[in-house]
Amino acid sequence: MAKSLTQEFVKGLWNEVPPFRLVLGLCPTLAVTKSVENGIGMGIATTFVLVCSNVLISSLRKVIPSKVRIACYIVIIATFVTVVELVMQAFAYPLFLKLGIFIPLIVVNCIVLGRAEAFASKFGVFRSFLDGLGMGVGFTLSLMALAAVRELFGTGFLTFWVTPIRIFGPSYQPFSFLVEAPGAFMALGLMLCLMNLVGKK
């Protein structure tokens, strides 16, 4: 059944939101969500790559021979990822230092290749654009949500851009387990559980 254009966009925000529903792209989800700022940066970078690669792949879908399609997708995705990396180095160097290795790793992010294979190679350019944008925004929001939980309870601060804002008073004892690696798994598990409870019919 063909979906309306709005549905293509909205599905990425809730019904098929990447980390929580599709359970894709967990590596950056776990690794960079120490602060909301990192989450936003990673989300924007991934969204850019998703949108660009979706549009390009869908406009070339009739040209790319099916036997070498994965190689073609990887070339396209890797190009955009490198562009993002250079631009981030040039204009947001502190953020680049914090995200470090996880920017080049967007190339192997399942969401990007997954959308290329499952969606952009079958549908038109505009639809693919909306799909990529929806998935990207959904991914960004999920990262922000997870990062907000971890940072808020782990440090008592929230960092939206550069300066941390104190949310809980000085008497709050930070639960710093949450900003460590094992805390990421716990927080993600609890979020998944919550999403499943809410979405249960």
Add this chain to the structure above:
Amino acid sequence: MREMIKMVVVLTVLSCFSGGLLAYVRSSTKEQIENQVLEFVKGPAIRTILQGASNDPITDRFNLKVGDREETFFVGNIDGQPSAVAFETSGKGFGGDVGLMVGIDVKNDKFLGVSVTTHGETPGMGARAKTDPGFVAQFKGLGLKQTLKVTQDGGTINALSGATITSRAVCSASDEAIKIYKTLKPQLVEKLKDFKN
């Protein structure tokens, strides 16, 4: 056969396109990235040393050949004159090279200050060379005639307690800076004239 040619052609064209795009992006962001790296890696050290400079030492810079490598010199306008330079040297520390940014007052041949940039010293011991302002403050205002040594070696610099090797590294990096400065002084003075406005 047709299909094979098509595969080769498509992949080749895609790769060429991608290579071209990347080359373009890289060349157009190269300068900006260099500035950012200087700003965030060496910037803090340069700014502490050239305190009171009325210009931005990170944009006012030039390169000179030191031996067989290029060294970047940062220019500071003190009292309205481009009269100070800062550059990086290094000395052998406990955990590898200790990078040291050294600022020199060209008019009076004096140290303006030094600051540790990169190091692999032990946290809480040698790493204090970077975090303890009292240690590097000893170099401020020193003349360039003497060789710098820690007190244990018969010099005047009080070593950080428990971190003599690191302190020696900072001293030898400063000596290195004096050597470079003395050999290059005529060229430095020439270059500094260009920054007068």
